Amino acid sequence: MKNPIVSLVSDRRALLKGAAAIGALQIASPFVVPVRAADNIKMGMVDPLTGVYAAPAGNEVMGAKLAVDQINAKGGILGRQVELLVEDSANDVGTGVQKARKLIERDNVNFIIGDVNSGIAAAIAQVTAEKKVLHVVSGGHTDTITGKDCHWNVYRVCNTTRMEANSVSDLLYNKYGKKWHFITPDYAFGHTLYDACAANLKKLGGTVTGNELTPLGTTDFSAYLIKARAAQPDVLLLLVQGSDMINCLKQIVQFGLDKQIHVAGTQQELESLAGLPPEARIGIWMFEWYWKQPGVPHVAEFVAEIRKRNGGQVPTARHWFGYTSAMTFALVANQQKSLDAIKLAQALDDFELPPDVKLQPNKVYYRKGDHQLMTSAFIGEALNKGKDDPEDLFRVDSVVPGDKTAPPVADTGCTIKWPA
Amino acid sequence: MSGEQTRKLFVLSAIWLALLLAPYWMAPLGGYTALATRVLVLGLAAMSVNFLLGFTGVLSFGHAAYFGLGAYGTGLALKFLTTSTPMSLVMGMLLGGVVGALLGALIVRRRGVYFAMVTIAFGQVFYYIAFQWSSLTGGDDGLRGFSRQPLHFRFFQIDILSNTNYFYYFVLFCFAVAVGAMGLILRSPFGRAMIAIRENERRARFLGIPIERHIWIAFTLSCFFMGLAGALYALVNNFADPRGLHYSQSGDFVMMAVMGGMRTFWGPLLGAAVFVVLQDYLSSVTVNWMSFVGLLFVLVVLFFPRGLLGFVRRKSAA
């Protein structure tokens, strides 16, 4: 019988030659910089396309790509075509920072969008501030980005945790009661969200019956739910997100807890609701943007456009984040007829988004003091399944404008320091 | 000088020349200096792993823990204790090294697969500590709020914070010191003993070499080098985060060492260069880069177990 090791080795010679050729090509190619039309304006986007945030990140990129296509169809920025360069931060800060530097130093991008992961977004913000590049944080929620770590060149589209807490607190208190129990993800986002909610509850006169800090990536919430039920609250607030939200809600419904305690929370996403079995789609939440807005101009067109690119599925808030981020650059650059970062940043102070970009009823603008987009909160209830549309999983009850939910600039801890 | 020695000197000079001039020949080829800095730091880490793996024959798959500890040590030092970059480097290195010394003492008795599993699990302990002790380490968001400081000398200062090239040379300097130390150790009697242990542990024991003690010393030394690499990494990013401690990071380092050539000295640096550049390039080109990297692992293990340098060496020896 032929010795398998020998046959492996002799086959290897031929394979090696082929592999070496391919390998050489692979290694040589990064150094052969593809000929990029020098005339193009480049937007860089850094998002975790692999890892636990792959779904929302992918959606953000899709939204941004739509924006860039639309911008180019209308003549681009300052008459030049726009190119979107997307890099994967792989949910790792080192990689995110490296990619940001690559986009800025090697690819000479004019604008940067990113990241879904708050930590990476903040780290990239340090790089963009150092390099003086305009930066819109599309989906990272940590408050410090437009708070104590704010920079003159950094703007943010999605809500802060304070805004989210403020949007639902009154409603939950009045509707459900004064004893709240929390399930909080144990990292900065969770902590600030909890602090904001607890502060609001205290102001309203309620009590916190407990706060379960759950490690990120917890798969089994039973121990925490046992404690939560023992505390007998009026409302169980789930502050967890993503896979944690899915696991937690699934288990709550399986345990029948939703029949005993009201379930609610702050931020909820269509991605999470879609990943849940129908019976687990419950609770009162706020969405940062929702696709079904009858009567609001331009929304239907946006939904149709995304549906074409998304295999028939509707856009989520993430699509809108990416779309708005890219559009912001085009709008302000074309308005100011300039690409100078400082000039554009100053123009973005109190910059209002037009109806075909804001895609919501209220006034939406970048607040001057902290560079936070005053975007509305869509408050409502999750639906097991849509009435007219299988993807209509959320019933919007009210849309509260951003400047009503956002704390005053003085409370955010942000002081913008402009470069000399 | 014999032909062999001349050849070695030539290769060594070529390597150092390439490293010294990197910022200049990389840019025209589409690279960027920050990439080179990253290659150096991760290359040092891979060489530290190889110090243990290739030269002593001990498989530690949780070595990223010491890398991460070095990063956090430096970050915390810069944030709370000192404004001197070299000082923070030393502190980071110490943190990685000392913890390595302590843990090493616990696990040197095990070998092979079991040792590997234990090192993975221990590495994960630190990952979870960094993750959970968020008040100190920043948790999942990572340790922020520090940055490398310009180097102050009596009459001038070198701004390694904003000047990418200056920082590259600073890292290269540290790299040279570390690599020089590594080379000296390997050439010393201790280093020879390490290789003896790798070749045949039982025979080495019969020769009277105190196996456990040597492995422990080798382990500790490699952890110090790892700590230094991690410290430099924190300076590269001005950031430290738990993912630097995760076993997948360890896996990357081991792969770099294997890919470059486990039994060679410079192999891991080459492996790191190929790995970093490839990953950088692939992740820009396709969202499925993970499959390619995984495929690379599989192909290297199946067809190139001796790595690139090992392959070259066999060709020239044959």
Added chain:
Amino acid sequence: MTQLLLFNVTNGLMIGAFYVLMALGLSLILNLSNVINFAHGGFLVIGGYIAYTITPYVGFWGALLIAPPITALIGLAVERTLIRPLYGRDPLYSLLLTFGLAFIIEDGTRFIWGAQGKPVTVPAFLAKPISYDFFFITGYRLFMVATVVFAVALLFVLLRYTRLGMRIRAGTLDLETVSALGINVRILRSLNFAVGIFLAGLSGVLAAGQLGLEPTMGTGLLMPSFIAIIVGGVGSLTGTLLGGLLIGVASGLTAMYFPAASEAIMYVLMAVVLLVRPRGLLGEEGMMT
């Protein structure tokens, strides 16, 4: 208070039962072939996704019966092509290969099914708690425990009373002699691997009902399996069983008093075991040096 304690212990046992299923598969492969299968979590994910894909055609029960064997077949193919060349080589290589394989599996599942989590529904009569007080004991979790018990029992029957099982056990102790006795060791290893992967696939189907199904769900379940093996003792399947239950209970109890440490407690336990009894609770001396 005692009620809360009792709840958490029971809860911990149920969590532990799940870890046991994963860890046993990993342990089987480790003991016989000296291979640390880093891709074990990946096979769990594959099992879950296959179940998700075929459920519309065969229902939940059909998926439960069919998905694990399919996963085992995939495992068999992987073993034959990728892992077999590595036997006899330094364990480093199988570690690296399975590590790379885990990457490929994660990316592959994301490529085929998308990054978006998939909704998995369990039969309605199971998705209910058994009583008002014991709300955390749902029919589904009891079913999971029952399945684990059944699978473990089946495994032990296989190992104790069948020829294959006897050969596996012998091979774990001394593979060279088994080979010298004329047993085809290559086939033995393949079958052993397949059994281990079958267990991973089964874990995946069960997990999908409890957790959200997405490409990254396997990685978080790999580490507890490692620890279960180390704590229980490398080389001993009963030890792995015990180890899994132990860390499950420890984790459940810690979640009650000190939730931030509920993951870390497993590592602390492992460290304690390594210090006090390095071979593990039921490990045999000399098994894995």
